[in-house]
Amino acid sequence: MAIGSSSAPKSSAPRDSSPPSRGRHEIAAVRLPSRSLRGELRAIRVVWRRELIRFSRDRLRIVTSLVQPFLFLFILGTGLSTIASAGTHGVDLRTFVYPGVLCMAVMFTAMFSAASIVWDREFGFMREMMVAPVRRSSIVLGKCLGGATVAAFQGVIVIAIAGLVGVPYVPVMILEILGLQLLLAFSITAFGVMAAARVTQMQSFMALTQMAIMPMYFISGALFPVSGLPQWLTILNRIDPLTYAVDPMRRAVFAHLKISEAARRALDPGVTWWGWHVPGLLEAGVVAILGVGMLIVGIIEFSRVE
Amino acid sequence: MGADQAIDGVDLRPDLDARAQAPASEGDAVSVVGLSKRYGELEAVRGIDFAVHRNETFGFLGPNGAGKSTTINMLCTLVRPSGGRALVAGHDVVGERDEVRRNIGLVFQDSTLDGYLTAEQNLHLHAELYGMPRQSVAVRLRQVLEMVELWERRKSLVNTFSGGMKRRLEIARGLLHSPRVLFLDEPTVGLDPQTRSSIWSYITRLKREEQITIFLTTHYMDEAEYCDRIAIMDHGEIVVMDTPAALKESVGKDRVQIQTADPHAAIDALRQKFGIDARLAEGAVTFGVASGEQFVPRLFAELGLPISTVSVSRPSLDDVFMSYTGTTIRDAEASSTDRMRTMARLMRH
Numbered sequence: 001m002a003i004g005s006s007s008a009p010k011s012s013a014p015r016d017s018s019p020p021s022r023g024r025h026e027i028a029a030v031r032l033p034s035r036s037l038r039g040e041l042r043a044i045r046v047v048w049r050r051e052l053i054r055f056s057r058d059r060l061r062i063v064t065s066l067v068q069p070f071l072f073l074f075i076l077g078t079g080l081s082t083i084a085s086a087g088t089h090g091v092d093l094r095t096f097v098y099p100g101v102l103c104m105a106v107m108f109t110a111m112f113s114a115a116s117i118v119w120d121r122e123f124g125f126m127r128e129m130m131v132a133p134v135r136r137s138s139i140v141l142g143k144c145l146g147g148a149t150v151a152a153f154q155g156v157i158v159i160a161i162a163g164l165v166g167v168p169y170v171p172v173m174i175l176e177i178l179g180l181q182l183l184l185a186f187s188i189t190a191f192g193v194m195a196a197a198r199v200t201q202m203q204s205f206m207a208l209t210q211m212a213i214m215p216m217y218f219i220s221g222a223l224f225p226v227s228g229l230p231q232w233l234t235i236l237n238r239i240d241p242l243t244y245a246v247d248p249m250r251r252a253v254f255a256h257l258k259i260s261e262a263a264r265r266a267l268d269p270g271v272t273w274w275g276w277h278v279p280g281l282l283e284a285g286v287v288a289i290l291g292v293g294m295l296i297v298g299i300i301e302f303s304r305v306e
Numbered sequence: 307m308g309a310d311q312a313i314d315g316v317d318l319r320p321d322l323d324a325r326a327q328a329p330a331s332e333g334d335a336v337s338v339v340g341l342s343k344r345y346g347e348l349e350a351v352r353g354i355d356f357a358v359h360r361n362e363t364f365g366f367l368g369p370n371g372a373g374k375s376t377t378i379n380m381l382c383t384l385v386r387p388s389g390g391r392a393l394v395a396g397h398d399v400v401g402e403r404d405e406v407r408r409n410i411g412l413v414f415q416d417s418t419l420d421g422y423l424t425a426e427q428n429l430h431l432h433a434e435l436y437g438m439p440r441q442s443v444a445v446r447l448r449q450v451l452e453m454v455e456l457w458e459r460r461k462s463l464v465n466t467f468s469g470g471m472k473r474r475l476e477i478a479r480g481l482l483h484s485p486r487v488l489f490l491d492e493p494t495v496g497l498d499p500q501t502r503s504s505i506w507s508y509i510t511r512l513k514r515e516e517q518i519t520i521f522l523t524t525h526y527m528d529e530a531e532y533c534d535r536i537a538i539m540d541h542g543e544i545v546v547m548d549t550p551a552a553l554k555e556s557v558g559k560d561r562v563q564i565q566t567a568d569p570h571a572a573i574d575a576l577r578q579k580f581g582i583d584a585r586l587a588e589g590a591v592t593f594g595v596a597s598g599e600q601f602v603p604r605l606f607a608e609l610g611l612p613i614s615t616v617s618v619s620r621p622s623l624d625d626v627f628m629s630y631t632g633t634t635i636r637d638a639e640a641s642s643t644d645r646m647r648t649m650a651r652l653m654r655h
Contacts, residue, residue, distance in 0.1 A: 036437070038437075039437035042434045042435075042437055043434065043435050043437075045434070046430075046431050046434035046435060049431075050420065050423065050431060053422075053423060053427065054420075054422050054423070057422055058422075120420075123417075123421075124414065124416045124417055124418040124419075125418055125419065125420050126418075127384075127414060127418045128418040128419075128420075128432070128435075129435065130384065131382060131383065131384060131407055131412055132407065132432075132435035132436060133403075133404040133405075133407040133408045133435075133436060133437070134435060134437070
């Protein structure tokens with residue numbers, strides 16, 4: 001039941017032991033169990049729940065974080081489609097950009113979730129969590145899972161519009177996309193949490209994440225194919241962790257498009273390491289390992305914070 | 307660093323502040339020996355010793371920057387001591403952090419509520435974080451909310467609460483998991499006088515209804531009177547520790563404050579003519595005499611300087627503070643502002 005608003009009233013109906021107010025409060029001291037796995041799981045879940053509740057309260061945030069992906073998809077995608085048509089082998093530019101936009105939708109929301117750690121710190125709530133008799137790792141993990149879940153919601157909205165850009169609704173594809181979005185959102189939140197352990201002011205945090213996220217997004221190949229690039233950009237692209245989230249996303253979408261082989265080769269070349277075609281599963285693995293790594297760093301940093 | 311060892315440490319100490327009380331015993335809610343904290347160059351707390359008895363209301367009194375908050379933070383495991391040892395509810399604050407945390411409730415100076423959740427959701431979150439048994443949550447939640455008279459508002463977002471309501475909700479939350487020691491760090495700071503007194507009525511009620519030790523800090527002199535015992539802290543040290551009544555008695559004198567055109571001349575005149583050692587405090591010439599009312603006529607007759615106003619007051623904790631630190635709490639506050647800034651800067655790192 002946790003902190004759902006619906007749970008309390010029925011369960012707290014007057015019991016014989018607590019006459020309404022005044023009088024004597026028969027306060028039977030609550031005995032807290034000592035630290036246990038169950039306790040940690042409850043902590044993780046309640047921190048995760050809190051993210052969801054806060055997200056659902058913030059309708060404006062749901063709308064605003066979709067503005068940017070939609071701008072890229074419909075405005076940039078439509079505007080550039082006339083000059084791009086020569087190179088896309090008949091594929092709509094919006095269709096090409098769509099996988100990148102799927103990534104973008106979760107990135108911003110995930111970053112926003114991580115930012116709430118900085119917010120919590122500035123406004124004191126962090127302290128309530130810091131003094132609780134649970135591991136800091138449980139709190140950080142709950143936060144990351146919450147961020148990932150909330151971001152995935154956002155992702156679902158973008159998945160829902162697939163039909164508008166000529167992408168068919170294939171269940172397998174949708175599951176793949178959702179899985180990749182969850183993974184990406186988790187890793188981005190972990191990145192944000194890691195940064196939030198050091199940066200304690202909201203403004204600096206926002207500036208820092210803008211500095212990190214936008215270049216990463218542009219370099220990742222979300223908006224262009226990653227083959228035949230100048231060498232410097234190829235190198236940057238292969239270093240960029242986001243590349244390994246965008247590429248499998250594009251593969252998942254393109255696998256279900258009816259397009260010519262030439263178009264496929266030009267638009268979905270796939271990431272290569274010294275000529276070796278990196279499998280999608282490995283790419284997802286890279287994102288997962290980086291995410292877990294950053295999460296661990298974040299946990300260590302938060303455990304040190306006094 | 308186990309509990310037994312730590313308790314030995316307390317018992318073995320040869321000489322605790324004799325004026326305050328007997329050495330700490332195992333049954334004490336809080337016992338502290340040689341506790342210190344330094345931030346780089348700055349010694350925020352300089353090796354203090356004290357004990358808080360079970361079910362006692364114990365107050366830490368002192369100006370801002372005296373080291374009260376640092377001490378409280380060490381006791382509730384948020385800050386690691388640089389030296390010494392502290393037991394809270396029988397557990398070591400360094401070695402048994404979780405045990406300490408389970409046994410304490412905290413109300414900080416600044417709100418630590420989530421404004422985007424309802425009052426009830428904030429409490430539920432707390433219950434989950436503290437691993438409270440599910441079946442006891444609903445009953446206990448109602449009890450604490452009714453105690454602070456917020457049961458009717460449990461469905462409201464905390465953002466819509468006034469400052470006083472938030473503080474009440476925090477007190478309720480601090481009590482939710484039935485802690486043995488409740489820490490209140492400046493529980494009434496920033497509240498208007500009316501709200502302050504209502505917060506105090508909740509605290510007094512709490513003392514009556516729950517078996518709980520209350521440890522609070524304040525820099526309001528009048529609030530210290532609510533405590534069973536108080537310790538006055540200044541510059542990171544405990545200056546004196548006793549019951550409010552005993553402390554006032556130890557001062558023994560009434561406080562007289564006079565305003566004159568030339569305060570320094572007045573101070574000189576007081577020394578020469580009455581042998582009284584007066585000081586300038588809060589802009590007035592201030593001194594203590596055994597029976598103030600009877601002294602005033604003599605003062606006018608013999609001082610030889612025009613006096614514009616005079617006030618006589620019974621000894622208050624203000625006077626206690628003054629007699630032990632040589633300054634009023636308000637003046638001490640002003641001079642400690644620089645200290646505070648240094649500390650804030652150091653703590654940020």
